[in-house]
Amino acid sequence: MPTLMVQGCTSDAGKSTLVAGLCRVFKRRGLTVAPFKPQNMALNSAVTPDGGEIGRAQALQAQAAGIAPSVHMNPVLLKPNTDTGAQVILQGHSIGNLEALDYHSYKPKAAAAVFDSYARLCAEYPYIMVEGAGSPAEINLREGDIANMGFAERADCPVILIADIDKGGVFAHLVGTLALLSASEQARVQGFVINRFRGDIALLQGGLDWLEAYTGKPVLGVLPYLHGLHLDAEDAVPENAVNAGKFRVIAPLLPHISNHTDFEPLRLHPQVDFRYVRHLESIPAADLILLPGSKNVGFDLAWLRSQGWEAAIQQHLRYGGKVIGICGGMQMLGHSIHDPHGIEGAPSSHKGLGLLDLETTLQPEKQLTNRVGVLGLMPREGVCNTPLRGYEIHCGISTGAALATPAVYLEGQPDGAISADGQLFATYLHGLFDSPQALQALLEWAGLSVAQTLDINAVREQQLERLADTLEAHLDMSAIHHLLTPCA
Template sequence: MPTLMVQGCTSDAGKSTLVAGLCRVFKRRGLSVAPFKPQNMALNSAVTADGGEIGRAQALQAQAAGIAPTVHMNPVLLKPNTDTGAQVILQGQALLNLEAWDYHHYKPKAAAAVFDSYERLKQAYPYILVEGAGSPAEINLRAGDIANMGFAEAADCPVILIADIDRGGVFAHLVGTLALLSPTEQARIKGFVINRFRGDIGLLKSGLAWLEKHTGKPVLGVLPYLHGLHLDAEDALPEQQGSDARFRVIVPVLPHISNHTDFEPLRLHPQLDFRYIRHNEPIPAADLIILPGSKNTGYDLDWLRSQGWEARLQQHLRYGGKLMGICGGLQMLGTGIYDPQGIEGTTCYHQGLGLLELETVLHPNKQLINRRGVLASDPSIVLQGYEIHCGQSVGQALERPATYLEGEPEGARSADDQIFASYLHGLFDSPAAVTALLTWAGLEAAQSIDINAIREQQLERLADSLEAELQLEQILAIMH
């Protein structure tokens, strides 16, 4: 089956975006295509219909292709829980925690999952678009590689190489990456794509001609810098945007923050001054504070305290501010977090913030499920999202649920209704829920925002750009 792999000179060169855009272009042409990323390291993830966990970027690429995401689109997902270790998820299921060196020796097992999933996708879809990870020129990681050229060589598929010109040094990136590959790998690269160009294309043409002559490989397109392109990030936080809005929402950037894509509807909301607060930044006054999800809740709770958040949260509540906790944020708001089996790396107990009467015990069996329900405060507000967590919470606070999911009470609200906590990711994806929760938080005449419609608009905009700037017939010829 025709397969094409997109590799990048660096992380964040535009691999995920290019694959998403090509998926939408292929869909427009009536071609049945599936995205595939052999190995991903990211803390933004999604739950598939078949009950597994994959990188958020692959779920977006599946949406671009017009198909349902499955675990086989991202068979190896690594979720860092320390600076040197990660939870290993194979074909959607969390199996174990490994240090980086130990994972290096685990790669043969991971490779088996990769090629099993690849074969399954090939049986279901005539076209496969594969996304690499990081850079193929990371020579210290070449042994047993399944993320870049190791996969491409084993699958015998062509590769196009993308580089980000906005960072500078684009020709050095492309030529240097090529030089660090073996002769067979160099031959496998069939062309280049230059991403995020802004300026006069005439000034670039001499460089493009030199690049093609020097390498013997074509430039398949120069993609413009698309200002304000809003697509779910694979892992990196989006750039801060200034706002003149008076209603302020802040979210602490936890060291292991996960699924920060939850907050895209708020970040793009025209009535909000939304800000991420990073390490050692002053904590400003806000109308609404949200504690996000975390891959290492206990560690990140200690970090919150070290940054002065505990005292600021108490002050915030005394002055009538509203507070939300999503997933790991819910657990932090309770009285304690127990990790008797070392799910997050070490066996320990962490005292919670004590703002809700509930405690959490971490268990090895991860909850992975798509959910539908309603807000407890207004059953007319329909919710749709997903749960990804190891913790099970119990306590009196749960007797005042935040939501009802499939008819069952979920989450917690404080007795004074200043705190709302839920395990549900994607809580703000419902336009009605955005309006209701912002109204609860104190925003007058809160407007709705439809993030799913925005995603579709942005995918169409991206596809328009690719159709205008890429040599698509040449790319299809390379695939065949």
Template sequence: MTTLMVQGTTSDAGKSTLVTALCRWLARQGVAVAPFKPQNMALNSAVTADGGEIGRAQAVQAQAAGLAPHTDMNPVLLKPNSDTGAQVIIHGRAVTQMDAAVYHDYKRVAMQAVLESHRRLSTTYSVVMVEGAGSPAEINLRANDIANMGFAEAVDCPVILIADIDKGGVFAHLVGTLELLSASEQARVRGFVINRFRGDIALLQPGLDWLERRTGKPVLGVLPYLMDFHLEAEDAIDVRQSAKAAEVLKVVVPVLPRISNHTDFDPLRLHPQVDLRFVGPGQPVPAADLIVLPGSKSVRADLAWLRANGWEAAIQRHLRYGGKLLGICGGLQMLGQRIADPLGLEGAAGESEGLGLLAFDTVLEADKQLRNVRGRLCLEGAKVSGYEIHAGVSDGPALRQAAVELDDGRRDGAVSADGQVLGTYLHGLFESPAACTVLLRWAGLGEVETVDYHALRERDIERLADLVEAHLDVTRLRALCGI
């Protein structure tokens, strides 16, 4: 068994991308490889085969490795519900809420969960491909570290350090990061990868030569900047869109302070007939064919934010003019009459008045609903698959007109009597080609082009593995992977 870790000089340096690329590169050679991220902080998550919750990036990496996602691939997940606090998820299950200062001490306990999961993966797979978090040179977070060098030291594994040249200052990032590590940590860094390079590599070569002389460590390769490339974001919202047709459906999504699983909208960003707009605080709500209220980690607080930013009036105006409204998960809960949080799971205990567009109430309960599901939409009986991640339990007469008939016999969500408002707990519903097509037609698009989102994601994972072969030192990589 070999463990190899990818760490980055900054957030968004390309750690997730490189781990995904290496997982597919190894899997194509018949190597049994599993992705692993000791600690993840993200509001984009996925439901695993064993019924838990992990970061969405690790679910994509599992796809690259040819595996079903498992909770051992991300044993510690932090889901922020305020600027200083987060829900702590261990081995796929929410165990507590903590503020940052308390969690700093709790990391000693969390490390045991990390090492337990790593041991299990190590007994099953030939290579465990590990993704770090943020930067290993964040001095204030070094004590009790479980996400970067603290983990690497605990399991005694080598490290690749990646930096994003598109941000500028790539040599300062690499050398500065290395300088801030201890001697033993510096020794773990076996090479550098430079990410998102555009231009003539010959012009970069003097810098690469200097870097190798300065550090005594090899540059394992330079990955080019990829145009028309999509990999689900770990946390930051990706607003890039593919080229659009002359006539498009206009879709608007509010960027809630605690928006979760915004990867739900990636299939729309990439659809040639959809103009998707994310609207943040202080921005006017543009005219649209469809408004989508997304998932939220703090539904009552985000509903208050919507009202403070003029969205309630904008939604009422949108509906008066015949527009369609879709709520997903927390967005569904907002459509109802009341949201109660008696246990204070997402903030102060209490309840809030919903938008009152569908006749049901929601109560947040301690146990989350975590399921991968399949079923059929009420619209044209289109097949749909997705996943549920929610603490809310909804009940009321509106739910008798369900949005989805699930294969397990349950009914999900609701549709208004006039057909203008639809809500569902299902994340990922736009990933199903049939469901996406029908929902876009419901929202007002005439002839809808069918787009296979899974095929697009698979195409780009393959492109990443091709880049490993073409641009990285595969001889050194094979040695680091023990193959």
């Protein structure tokens, strides 16, 4: 099938962004294109309508293409839970934890899933946009590769190579990457894209001419540095405050933080000063503390304590502050977390912060569900009527008296807890702040007197359109269109 692959010289070169932008450009040109990433390593994920889990970037790319996300758009998702191991998600569902060396032996099975999913997408969609992972020049990972050239060679598709000039050494990145490929792989690279350029393009022209003459391959475009581009991150944690609002919100940057995209509506809110507090940073005073999801709750709990967060949260509550815990953050607020099956490492139990009367036991079967519902917070009318939607991705089952006062109702079923003093709000629901009315209600509950609404879904659409406009203006779209549709 007509397929085009984007590979990068490094991680964070702009592969995900370029694929999302091209999906939107092709959609605007009337093409039905599906995104595909054979193998992804990320802790930001999404739940698909077919009840599976994929990387968040592929869900965004599906939105850019105007189609529903599917587990087959990201058949292998690796979710790191230690420095050497990860939970392996195969076609949307966990097959357990594997250490890095064990996964290397597992690759033939992963490859079978990759090409099964690719075939399914090819049967359903006329065009496929593929995103690589990391760099194709990682020599130690080339054997059995399914993420970059190993896929491209077997699928027999052309490749665009993207490099980030903002990192420095862009010509060395491109030429060096090309030099480390085999002859057939070099021939597969049909052109280069340079990303995040700042300055006068005339000063770069000599380098572009040299690159084309030296490699015999065209530069398909130079993309400008897009200040203030806000799209869901594949994995990297974004910078701190976008706005200098007066309402202070902080969250610990946990070592295994997951789905930090939950907090994008707060990071972009004009009235909010949102900050991640990193390792060894002092914990500032705040109006609202957020406890994020975690892929290794026990480890991250120990890290929280080592950084002084337990005392800081207790002091915050004594002064009347509010706390919201989402998924793993909710589990941390309880008395204990039990992992008898070793879901997140060796079988163990961990003492929680003890702020909510609940305990959690991790189970082998992961909950993967898109949800709609209402907040459990009572407005003036005395009726739970603030709508929200989101998704659940968790292995934990929580029990305890605190759950008698739910934080939300999902399809009429209670979830989470609100403390008796009204200072703690905890739920398993990711995407809690994506619904504009729920975001406004929660900010006002936390102490912001008159909170503005912000529709993060509208922001995503605006940013995708802005990105597509930029690609149309700065890339040779005729050449790229021909690479995807060689018979057009």
